[in-house]
Each structure stands twice: as C-alpha cells, then as structure tokens.
Amino acid sequence: MARGLYILANDVVFDQLIALINSIERNIGRDMPICIVPYDDRIQRSKLATRQYQQVQWFEDKAILLKWEQFAERIWRSHPMAFDVWSQRGIEGVNRMGMHRRFCCFDGPFERFVYLDADILVMNSFDRLFDSLDDHDFVTYDYQYKDLSHVFDVSSRRLPDVFESDRLETEIFCAGLYAAKAGLFTDELLTELAEQLEAGDSEILYFNGPDQTILNYMVMKSGIDAINLSQHLPAEKRTGCCVTSDHFFEKDHVLLDSAEQLTYLHYIGIGAKFFQQVCSGQNILFPYRDLFLYYRYLKEETAPALVGPAVRYDRPDKGTLRQRISCKVRQLLPG
DSSP, rough: OEEEEEEEEGGGGGGHHHHHHHHHHHHTTSOOOEEEEESSSSOOOHHHHGOOOEEEOOOOOOHHHHHHHHHHHHHHTTSSSSSHHHHHHTTTTTTTTGGGGGGGGGGGOOOOEEESSEEEOSSSHHHHHHHHTOOOSEEEEGGGOOGGGGTTTTOOTTHHHHHHHHHHHHSOOOTTTTEETTTEEEEEEEEHHHHHHHGGGGGBOOOOOOHHHHHHHHHHHTTOEEEEEEGOOOGGOOOOTTTOOOOOOTTTTTEEEEEEESSSSETOOHHHHHHHHHTTTTTEOOOOOOHHHHHHHTSSOOOOOOOOEEEEEOOOOHHHHHHHHHHHHHSSSSS
C-alpha cells in the first residue's frame, strides 16, 4: 500500500522546506516518499534544490489543483462577508488561495499519507500516525481544540446549530499536520458539503484561516472517522508539538517533552521572513532557532555566522536595521 508525505511550499518558505526535508530524512528515513504541492508558481529555486533528494517529487496535476481551487472559491463566494473584507484589505479573489491546495492530497498518488505545512520539523517516526489509519480515516495530533476562535467564527449565531458544543470542544484540529486516506472526499460528497455551505453554513467559517476552517468543516460535517491522538494517548505518552511551548529539551537534535520524544515541532506563528533573515546572517532570535539551523544546513558545510546582538522576532527594535546593514556589508567584503 503506497504511503508518503505531502508538503505545501514555494520559494517563500525555501529555507523551511529544506530543513523539513532534512528532518524527515534524519528522523524517518530517506526511503519515505515526499510529494511537494506548489503553493503557487514561485517554485523555481525549490524545484532546483530538491533535485538532490531522490525521494522527492512535485505535484503537477493541474486539473486537480484547479478542482480544489474552484471548490474553495465556490465556498467563499457563499460567505456573507469574506470577499468584501478581503477586498477592503486589498486582496483580490480568495485570501491565500494557495493554502487550499493542501486538499489536493486527497486526490494524490499516496493511498495513505501525512500532510505537513512547511514550518514543521519532524522529530520522530510517523508510524503512530500511519498505524492509526488502520482504525480511522483521519488522524491529527495537536491541541487546537483548546482554541475554537481560529477554526470557526465564534460570533456566529448559527455555529451551535451546525455543531453541538461538545463537538466544538473536542473535535476541531490544526490543519498544519494530519494523516488521512486518499479518496475520502468524493465529488458527490464535496457537492453535498458545498450545497450545505451555500444554504447558510458558510456563515460559521473563519475567513482569516480560510483553509483550516474549511477542512474542519469537511471532516466534522461529513462524519468521517477522525481521531486526535492528543486526546486518546495515555497522558504519560502525549507530547506537545507547538513552538510556543518552552519546556521541551533537546537531545541529539530532537526534542523531548518530559521523557517522551516529540513527533513533530510546529513553528506556528513565526513568519517566513524571520527564517529568511536568520539564514541570511541576521541574529534574529525565535524559539528553537538553533534546532532549525541544524536541520537547514544539515547537508551543507557551514551555516551562516550570525551578526550583531540577538533581536527577538516578536520584539523588533532599532538594532534590527543596524544588523541588516552590518550583515550586508559583511557579505560584500572580500574573503
């Protein structure tokens, strides 16, 4: 049975993509197939760099890409205010349309797969995720259920009519990583879901997280067999996964939560520009930065020397410009 991993990426997240692939090789193995779904057409640098990885291919079925983009646009056209708000923000069409391309995985080459956002590092085998697909159709391992506000519009009066409160408190998930089976969402099921959204359910969607809210709706409304391992593993076996958790400790370039090795680390909330800056030599400080740099430059002889005093990514100050200038001058110096 064919199984593999999908990553959504383009050149904007180039450094994160390379770090992620290297972490997969080191902590899962070089024989794990990887298919990269292009976020958009800005992929030239990434395509060239990934030629060194024999297990990596790119998703190039334009018909499937178009199918899911049209599905996403149909849904958002039915939303009472999404397009008006996006237009006021200067956004043409669907906000972050490329994020919806993650849905192509359901029509991709792998019968069983794990999807990952590019801002992730793999810390352990994915056997637990894949094995869980023996008994379930959709598997997650995160703690998004603690914060409904980034999944559905909590101000919508229709929300409790669409999903009961106990489901909203336990079943929502982060769309950054999930395991699933191909073919879960047939064309007939997608049509049914779209029609229910057009009939009024679209009001509950959170348009600032356009792909995550749709996927949560699809999974919960269709009633497929889904499980979140964070709620079902024994307490002593559970680990965190989010970069905002500062209690993880590093051992041999993987992270542990108490005695348990993390499955993955999600750098959620840290923009791509900060990874770009640190990879250009700016001394930008963010959680688990050195671990990222280890995987980013795992196949290269040296990592960039960081210039100047450390500046936190979430606390920019006047030193940032000086660091950029110093770094630029350093790059221009001979030798």
